[in-house]
Amino acid sequence: MTDINITRLNASQSDFDSALAKLLAWDDSVDHQVNESVRHILHEVKTRGDAAVLEFTEKFDRLKVRGVAELEMDQGRLQKALDAIPQDQRIALEKAADRIRDYHERQNQQSWQYEDEDGTVLGQKVTPLDRAGLYVPGGKAAYPSSVLMNAIPAKVAGVSEVVMVVPTPDGVVNDMVLAAAAIAGVDRVFTVGGAQAVGALAYGTETIPAVDKIVGPGNIFVATAKREVFGTVGIDMIAGPSEILVICDGQTDPDWIAMDLFSQAEHDEQAQSILISPDAAFLDAVEASVNKLLPTMERSEIIAESMGSRAALIEVADLSEAAAVSNRIAPEHLELSVENPEALVEEIRHAGAIFMGRFTAEALGDYCAGPNHVLPTSGTARFSSPLGVYDFQKRSSIIGFSAAGADRMGRVASVLARGEGLTAHARSAEYRIED
Template sequence: MSGDLMRRLDAGAAGFDGALSALLDRLPERDEEVRAIVAGIISEVRRDGDAAVVAQTRRLDRMECADGRVPEIPQAELRAALDRLDPKLRDALITARDRIYDHAEAQALHGFEQEDDHGNRLGMRVTPIDRAGIYVPGGRAAYPSSVLMNAVPARAAGVAEIVMCVPTPDGLRNDTVLAAAALAGVDRVFAIGGAQAVAAMAYGTETVPAVDKIVGPGNAYVAEAKRQVFGRVGIDSVAGPSEVCIIADGSAPVEWMIQDIFAQAEHDEEAQSILICPDAAYLDAITAALPAALEATGRPDIVRTALADRGALIQVADLNRAVAVANVIAPEHLELAVREPEALMADIRHAGAIFVGAHTPEALGDYCAGPNHVLPTSRAARYASPLGTYEFQKRSSIVACSPRGAAKLAPVAAAIADAEGLAAHATSARLRMGK
């Protein structure tokens, strides 16, 4: 890279496809040691319940649990945390919650019924899951936005009970996270984290109720625990590092693009920031301005590592080629920092969220735009969707046959059952054929 903070790639050069593939080929590997540790913790929690969770909390979070029970944070403490917040921050959280709720309510699934020519009623019934589990990172990190983004859609879906787990190392509880839980309508909050919290929500303990679905981000142990309990409960996804891909045409200020690049890179060393542009001089300007901008950012070491390992500035022949490259990347976040962003929309097939125009940075989507910030990563946007209200809803098919309709369908079902060698199926259908 000749000392540059970000590598430069040319989409027209030989070997570009291989270079891009290598850049994107960073799916989190299943570390066998992590897998084994998590499997052991889950087994202990299934067997010993609260005692296992308490032991892990004492060991990992250096926190004693009164009476040997999993510590629960009462609703009064959530409300007190909300009352203690700086009014400006409290108002910001309320605004974000309301916008997230309005969008979540609008995207809810609804049932339907139809009737065929034979009097059969067919349809779909939509019901919420009974109990949702929300995992929220704790410790050094404090993410009230994760509370809102995970809990508010569950509330909009009509989930009866929302359970949240958040680690509190050394017993330190974050007011902003607790206040967000109060605003989001979380019913029960437990001061536990890690694989043991996921296992507790999946299987239940004497204190923690078993949930039907677990959502929310976490470290490698949390991600592996979600993977291992899937099937016992539903999960949202096993997420990888955060990503942004920016398509630029040189019309937005260089400073804006640099800060949008940094906004992803500052998450952690594995985060990925890619900018695609047909204007070589614009890419040169970004390259030249990066070092000074880096010194002014809040997490320079993390940003530097992320950009060196996973960042890229990609030159393309034109914006059509930029969209084609972005579709290969299938990014979590796609920014269209171009003069006419709507002209590109029809050809974009794979992106977790699309931020339309240079005045729409991904950072607004992280906190308060309305659509969810829990998005598919690691190219999963090719087949997956953002977290939404529909993740907390179930669909049941409805089939109500009239006597005439059953008689009409029975020969069809019987013929197919006979072909499959399932005699009881065929007989069951023929008995409805009537005389």
């Protein structure tokens, strides 16, 4: 296998900003044909319900059944899958689920209120969504970890019903995915995939209930469908390719760092792996490790394409400059592989998840650390957060005026409303003002 030449940048070079921008550029524009196809599928599902779902399931997944009810897997089938998987897999799923649940229970928000000097009550009522939809990829790309990461926060939030959709091309079922659904407390499972599954969750059919929010990863058709139905329902995010950025002081084993970079590069050819260090010799050592270890990887062709086209080794003056460059990138995953990560983390402003210290491999966060692995990509960590319990809750304002409060604040509202020319607003408030 030919050695990979990884892009090298230096923060001191005059064109660093433009070179970095070029490296980070990723075209997320939707292909016109994909868009048209997805809109057609969504329209059909919205207007024809179950019949359209059956047609598209036969067309895309090569499954022919008489009714959508046949595509639902009951709780007994989920339990059967849980009992069927190897014991070590079951134990691993249960341990991961326990940690994910424990972490997310600490995010649970409570309603609150207070009373001001007039006896007026103000507050916030926190309410879980009634129903959440979880899309899970099927076929070769089966991710039981995603089931746990999406379903458990919803259940912790108090969502009454979690509806999972998962394609089963040619009838191939992944028992580990179904087992994860059983462990996470998923309420209903339909073996439907693609844009038609997103449409069914968004609009509802005779058999598949409409949900309030759709979460979970998927291919370009699924992502496009989620973008299209946003507004009818909520969605978690439109995720781009996976990313990892490692800041290293040069003291970690270069093989460890190379494998950490691989851990995201193996997702797909568009994934991005970046290493930042003030030690130029260490960057050379990691590049040597990359080329040494690459032939040992099962997904070596994908990794080679990702590392060759989108990876980078960036030299900086010091760790503070490394933090500044990282903040510019706002990575999905950020490893602080340094002696004192607690000090460096104070300089980090934008990252989906921050992995502290040399022993904290990003891969642990993907499966069993506890925090959610659904993270903002493509620089959106500047304004977005990991998926969490709060994504399955909504907040209503509580306002209850006393007579004294209505009198005092009614006078304020009257002035503001008349200033805006909204007389009915003003008079509505004025009726409650004491003469």
